[in-house]
Amino acid sequence: MTCLPAADQSMVESEKSALDVNVEVLNPKETSLLQTALITDEGVLERDVGVLKTEISKLPVVLDELERVRTKLDALQVEVTSSKMPLASNGKSQQPPLTQSNAEASNVVLQVIIERQKRNCNLMLFNLKSESSEDPTFTADISTLLNDVCGRNIPISKASRFGKPNCNGCRPVKITLVNHGDVGFLLKNRSKFSGKKIYIESDLTPAQLEHLNKIKEELRLRRDRGEDNLFIKYINGIPSIAAKNQGQPPPPP
Structure with missing residues (x-):
C-alpha cells in the first residue's frame, strides 16, 4: 500500500470527516424525501427511455418508406421525361441528364413526406x-x-x-x-x-395547413354567393369541397 505524505493524509481525513458530518446531519425525514426523489427520477428516466426506444423502433419503417418513395420518383421522372422527348435516329428516346430543377423538386417532395411521417x-x-x-x-x-x-x-x-x-x-x-x-x-x-x-x-404540416386554409376561404366565398349545401370532405386525408345531397344530414364537426 502506498503511503501518502502527511499533508495529503491530513487532507483526506479532513474531507472524510466532513462527509461523515453531512451524512449524520440528515434526519430520517430528509432521508425518506431523498429516497422518494431518487425513485421518482428513476421512474421518469425509465419512461423517457421507453419513449426513446419506441421512436427508434420506427426508424426502419421510415427509412424503408423513403426508399420506396425515392424509387417511385425516379421511375416517374424517367417515364415523364421519356414521354416528352423526341425519338433519336435509332428509335429510342433521348434521355437528358437530371437537371437542378428536377432534383430540387424531388427534394421538396421528400421533405414533405418526411415532415408528414414525423407528425403521423x-x-x-x-x-x-x-x-x-x-x-x-x-x-x-x-x-x-x-x-x-x-x-x-x-x-x-x-x-x-x-x-x-x-x-x-x-x-x-x-x-x-x-x-x-x-x-x-x-x-x-x-x-x-x-x-x-x-x-x-x-x-398538419405547413403545406397541409396552407392548403386547408385555401379550401376554407374558397368555401366561405362560395357560401357567400349562396351555395349553402357545401362542406369540407376529407378523401384519403386530403380536404376538398363537396356538396350535400338533398336531405343529407350535415357532416360531423
Whole structure:
C-alpha cells in the first residue's frame, strides 16, 4: 500500500470527516424525501427511455418508406421525361441528364413526406383546460381523459403545450400517441369531446395547413354567393369541397 505524505493524509481525513458530518446531519425525514426523489427520477428516466426506444423502433419503417418513395420518383421522372422527348435516329428516346430543377423538386417532395411521417402519430387538442405541461401528471391526465371519453386505452408517449392562449386562456396541446391506429380512432370519435368543449385536429404540416386554409376561404366565398349545401370532405386525408345531397344530414364537426 502506498503511503501518502502527511499533508495529503491530513487532507483526506479532513474531507472524510466532513462527509461523515453531512451524512449524520440528515434526519430520517430528509432521508425518506431523498429516497422518494431518487425513485421518482428513476421512474421518469425509465419512461423517457421507453419513449426513446419506441421512436427508434420506427426508424426502419421510415427509412424503408423513403426508399420506396425515392424509387417511385425516379421511375416517374424517367417515364415523364421519356414521354416528352423526341425519338433519336435509332428509335429510342433521348434521355437528358437530371437537371437542378428536377432534383430540387424531388427534394421538396421528400421533405414533405418526411415532415408528414414525423407528425403521423401526433394530434392537436384545443380548449383543453388542465395543469401546465410542466406538471409531472400532465401526460397521464390527458391519457385518462381520452380513455374515459372513448372507453378505450389510448397510451400517449408525450404531451406539451405551445403557441398562444385562446379566448379562454387555453394554449393548444400537442400529443404523440404510441400507436398510429389510435390517431384515426380519435379523429373518428372526436365528436364525443364536444360536450367538454374540446376539439381534436390532425397535426398538419405547413403545406397541409396552407392548403386547408385555401379550401376554407374558397368555401366561405362560395357560401357567400349562396351555395349553402357545401362542406369540407376529407378523401384519403386530403380536404376538398363537396356538396350535400338533398336531405343529407350535415357532416360531423
